[in-house]
Amino acid sequence: MNPLVLICGLNVRARFIMNNEKIESCQIPKFSFPVQRPNFSLGLTSISDHAKNLIIKQYTRCVSYYGKNNVRYTKTCKPHLSKIFITDTKQSYYPEWQIDLKILEKKYKGIFLENQNSILKLQFDMDYCNQCKEKIYNTKLICNSCGNIAHPPKKLWSHSYLCSECGKTLCKQCTHYVRKWLILKRKLCRECGLTFESNSAKVKKLLK
Ligand SMILES: [Zn+2]
Ligand SMILES: [Zn+2]
Ligand SMILES: [Zn+2]
Numbered sequence: 001m002n003p004l005v006l007i008c009g010l011n012v013r014a015r016f017i018m019n020n021e022k023i024e025s026c027q028i029p030k031f032s033f034p035v036q037r038p039n040f041s042l043g044l045t046s047i048s049d050h051a052k053n054l055i056i057k058q059y060t061r062c063v064s065y066y067g068k069n070n071v072r073y074t075k076t077c078k079p080h081l082s083k084i085f086i087t088d089t090k091q092s093y094y095p096e097w098q099i100d101l102k103i104l105e106k107k108y109k110g111i112f113l114e115n116q117n118s119i120l121k122l123q124f125d126m127d128y129c130n131q132c133k134e135k136i137y138n139t140k141l142i143c144n145s146c147g148n149i150a151h152p153p154k155k156l157w158s159h160s161y162l163c164s165e166c167g168k169t170l171c172k173q174c175t176h177y178v179r180k181w182l183i184l185k186r187k188l189c190r191e192c193g194l195t196f197e198s199n200s201a202k203v204k205k206l207l208k
């Protein structure tokens with residue numbers, strides 16, 4: 001695991017502070033390297049311009065509708081710059097943490113913003129299922145063969161499995177199987193698959 005890196009920089013974080021989930025309590029270790037605080041160099045106008053552009057980006061929507069001629073139209077609705085009023089701005093320093101993790105073969109990155117009370121998650125690769133690329137909001141599964149993250153096992157169309165022999169957690173790419181009766185597949189990890197193969201069973205990978 002790489003060391004934690006702390007970057008103190010000036011950024012308008014309005015978008016992140018509005019949107020991202022908070023981690024309630026987390027003990028951050030004391031850092032053993034110097035922390036630099038660069039001077040604020042943005043004027044009030046450039047801060048509010050930057051904030052307005054973030055707001056425009058966040059609230060721009062593509063809508064579709066049917067006209068009287070029954071034809072479908074699409075239109076991009078965007079708040080106009082002159083309709084957004086910033087009444088006040090406040091500049092604050094927020095330490096930003098970048099954490100690089102390695103689980104077996106897979107590397108993950110996390111970016112967090114910290115204040116006195118809580119930590120804000122800006123980006124965390126481990127929140128996404130490697131199979132469907134969707135965000136996982138609840139329990140995640142870490143594949144014990146390759147380190148992939150996946151949705152937890154379910155009965156149909158599962159993105160992960162548990163080895164039926166040893167219980168090892170597996171992503172879909174690392175899952176092997178042997179036929180059980182005619183239609184069922186008995187899911188196995190590579191190691192348990194090898195044991196089955198040594199007993200002349202036909203073991204296949206779930207994904208080609
Ligand atoms: Zn998934
Ligand atoms: Zn895997
Ligand atoms: Zn196994």
